[in-house]
Amino acid sequence: MESWTRVDKGKLGININFLENMEDEIRLSEERHELQQRLDSMCQLLEKLQHTQHTRLSAPPPPHLNQCPPPPRRRRRSQRPSPTT
Numbered sequence: 001m002e003s004w005t006r007v008d009k010g011k012l013g014i015n016i017n018f019l020e021n022m023e024d025e026i027r028l029s030e031e032r033h034e035l036q037q038r039l040d041s042m043c044q045l046l047e048k049l050q051h052t053q054h055t056r057l058s059a060p061p062p063p064h065l066n067q068c069p070p071p072p073r074r075r076r077r078s079q080r081p082s083p084t085t
Helices: 002-005 018-058 073-079
Strands: none
Touching: none
């Protein structure tokens, strides 16, 4: 792409000004695409969390609080403090 921008614009007889910013636009487009993928993934995780919480909180409570089921193993792992804190 650099070779096109180095060519004397008058010799080509066509407007190639758009090539000067094309690389930046492509990079920005790729960054936006990556960000959108991350947002989509986060949205899916939040929807899954919402469904799980709704299911859990909609269940009738047990007659006595001692009979409440413990949190799932996956949740217990996520509640552990990180080693850096």
